[in-house]
Amino acid sequence: MSRPRSTPASPITTPPSTATAPVADAAAVQDFIAAGEILGSACFGCGPDVPHGLHIQRTGRDGTTAFAEFTVIPEHQGAPGLAHGGLLATAMDEILGTSAWLLGRRYVTGRLETDYLAPVPVGSLVHLRSWCKGVDGRKAYLEAEGRLGGPDGRVAVRAAALFIEVPLEHFTAKGTP
Numbered sequence: 001m002s003r004p005r006s007t008p009a010s011p012i013t014t015p016p017s018t019a020t021a022p023v024a025d026a027a028a029v030q031d032f033i034a035a036g037e038i039l040g041s042a043c044f045g046c047g048p049d050v051p052h053g054l055h056i057q058r059t060g061r062d063g064t065t066a067f068a069e070f071t072v073i074p075e076h077q078g079a080p081g082l083a084h085g086g087l088l089a090t091a092m093d094e095i096l097g098t099s100a101w102l103l104g105r106r107y108v109t110g111r112l113e114t115d116y117l118a119p120v121p122v123g124s125l126v127h128l129r130s131w132c133k134g135v136d137g138r139k140a141y142l143e144a145e146g147r148l149g150g151p152d153g154r155v156a157v158r159a160a161a162l163f164i165e166v167p168l169e170h171f172t173a174k175g176t177p
């Protein structure tokens, strides 16, 4: 059996040689407030009004690196006593999206790749971190991880993603359900 790769990224989520270093936008926090007015409080990842949502709390940022945490509750269970893998991918998506928005533009997930390295028991406090590795036109290349036992504890889940910049209308225009 081969060992896990040192990065979760496939060629699709690896920045090409033409990518530039990410630059955090100082106005992004203000943009988040405007984004919050659009997104509301119903986000499954971070919305406070979703009864069994993840209730992810953003705890800080450093450049384009975003930090957050959430607690796995019984409603998040998959296999007995353990967090559902899809739910952990959702947590990765949320923290990746937060890092992408620190770039000061509007991004959505185009591709999400997730590695599960250790089981996450119900009751765990999961420490999330995400950072941007590069930007190439509308594409942003990001990675994320979720740790147990503290912000520098064991990595239980990690992800790589390609985010695509979109116009405001992506969120405001109503398509056909």
Ligand SMILES: CCCCCCCCCCCCCCCC(=O)SCCNC(=O)CCNC(=O)[C@H](O)C(C)(C)COP(=O)(O)OP(=O)(O)OC[C@H]1O[C@@H](n2cnc3c(N)ncnc32)[C@H](O)[C@@H]1OP(=O)(O)O
Pocket: 012, 032, 033, 035, 036, 037, 039, 045, 093, 094, 095, 096, 097, 098, 101, 107, 108, 109, 110, 111, 138, 139, 162, 164, 166
């Ligand atoms: C107090 C309140 C605080 C608020 C604080 C806010 C903070 C904010 C936190 C947000 C936290 C939530 C984070 C959740 C984030 C989601 O979960 S977003 C929801 C899930 N994602 C979606 O719904 C996206 C659905 N897909 C689409 O809408 C469209 O496919 C896209 C992604 C916009 C792209 O469509 P398009 O604009 O027509 O562009 P297109 O030409 O197809 O693609 C552009 C380029 O990207 C490439 N590409 C696109 N998709 C892919 C792919 N899957 N694989 C490879 N390449 C791809 C294309 O090949 C193309 O490449 P080039 O030809 O330019 O080289």
